[in-house]
Amino acid sequence: MQKRMQFLKYEMISSKCNSVTTCALMLLSIFSVIGGHSEFNGISVQTVHRGKSVNISCKYKPSSDTKCFTVELKTNNKLCSLMKSNNSLIHHSCKEHIRFIPKTEEMSFEVSNLQINDTGTYICVVTRTIPPPSELLGEERTFVQVIAHPNVSVSHVRTSDGCHTILCLSEGFYPSAVEQVWMRNGGFQNVSLTYNINKTNPDESFTLHSYLNVSDCTNYSCWVNHSSLSQPMILHLPPPDCYENTGIKMWMTLVTCVLLILAILIITVVCERLRRARSQSVPPVGMSVTPTPVLYTHLHSETLYSTLGDHHPVPCSPVGSPLISTINTE
Incomplete structure (x- = not known):
């Protein structure tokens, strides 16, 4: 596994080679620790994950007669520059994602939100400007490799x-x-x-x-x-x-759902019709119902036999009828 990781890092560095010098520098850092720092021949190598930040330091040798000096951080173009005079910052101009961190005998820059295209060599230069002539007080190179995980x-x-x-x-x-x-x-x-x-x-x-x-x-x-x-x-x-039954099971599930919905609809309709039929057959509460009169017309055709006398048949009629009154008067 270790050999495999070393081979992957070799391919990683080779894919970023743009020049002979850069390739040589990168290949010498094959065995550096991922996410840490390494150094070869005074050149610092840093590997950083995309979106993270990195600190680039620049050491220099101050002289007692230095009145004013400049500090620059650059790659292919200038990223940050400043001028200091008697420990006072006179001029300061940096890109948005770069912040200057002042120190006594070391200049430091923080480069934040690194992206893949930020991979490259960063050069920090400290130059004395006053008193003239200009003198180089310090220069450091840092190679920053930005990586991104899949x-x-x-x-x-x-x-x-x-x-x-x-x-x-x-x-x-x-x-x-x-x-x-x-x-x-x-x-x-x-x-x-x-x-x-x-x-x-x-x-x-x-x-x-x-x-x-x-x-x-x-x-x-x-x-x-x-x-x-x-x-x-x-x-x-x-x-x-x-795989073979996935389509069939999908269709079976769909058909089952449709049948279940139809059954629920049918039961709902039947219950509603039964409810309406019951509500029509039962009279409303508080309403009186007059029973249909019973006719006793069949009693006129019947004969009532008296238990007295010679058993003559007596026509039967309702109580209080004219026929009964006549019989009683006789």
Whole structure:
């Protein structure tokens, strides 16, 4: 693993080489500690994560006759300059992300919010201006290497030809040297089965897509190693229930939901109709109902036999009728 990390850092530095001198300086810092400081032949090398800050110091040898001196921090262009006279700051001009930190025998600058394109050699120069002639009091060079760790994600995707594919995506890393390998059940997958796409982003960072066609429901993981990481990252991809049954289960779930909604609607309609029917058959509270009169017309056709006398039949009629009054008078 240590050899692998050293090889990655070698590729990282090689990818930033713009000149023979710069490459030689960077390659000599291969074995420096990531995120720390190292020094070679008086040249300081600092490795910083993107978005962080770095302090660049500049030592110098003050002389007793120095009345006024200037301090400059520059790369390809001037970043910060100031003039001091008798420990008083006369002129000060710096970029927004650079802050001057005054000290007695050392000048220090804080460069904040470093981005990938801030990688390069920073030169700090201290020059005596008064009394003339000008004299160089100190000069230091610091190489700043800005790195960015990858943002890794894994997911299931479906290609245009219908194949089931898994994707491991590493975004925004710098430098470009990265190891990204698929793992199957804890073992490394054959690299030849992986389809990779590399892309350079506008901020000079890199993005790597790794695709792997699969036909089973096994556990897969994406293993990523980069010089900005203290240890490799492993992201696990949970397997689906089964690639072949995913579509069928989706349709079954949809049909079940539709049938359940229809059943609820039917039950609601039936209950509403029963409620309306009951409300129509029961009279409102407080309303009296007059019973239908019972007619006794059938009594006229019946004959009542008296238990007295010779048992002559007596016509039966309602009480108080004219017929009964006649019989009584007789």
